[in-house]
Amino acid sequence: MAMNWDDLEQWMEGQKMPKGFDVLREPDWVEQFVRKLMTKALPDVANVMPGPSGSPDAKAFETHHFVIVKYTLPPGTERDQLQVLVKADKVKIKGLPEGKTEVIKLPKPVFPKQCRALVRGGVLQVKLKKRPGGELYHIADVRWE
Incomplete structure (x- = not known):
């Protein structure tokens, strides 16, 4: 099934x-x-089970203020082709060898524009700022007529 x-x-x-x-x-x-x-x-x-992304090469974990994604780049990944796209709930890695793309689900919502990406020793590290926890309410102005 x-x-x-x-x-x-x-x-x-x-x-x-x-x-x-x-x-x-x-x-x-x-x-x-x-x-x-x-x-x-x-x-x-x-230890062998793939993470939420479906890939054993991807790990997403959180600290108090950040979500950190670590992804082991496959051999043959070209510097000019690699792209990291960030949404509030996931990170997409494009430009991998053989035209592959990796999508990694994040454990908590993040601010997509507040991120830093670094490749060190063949491992892509993406540091993302977490959104504040809990349901945030917006206080609406009430107009009386």
């Missing part, structure tokens, strides 16, 4: 679930839950 996360997400949207089960509609939460279960059950396999 080859089903990708998009199919699962679409199926979950159509399901009528009891109150409190809304978290199961979020594929990222389900993926993290399954990953934690697998890590606890098979600790030897945990």
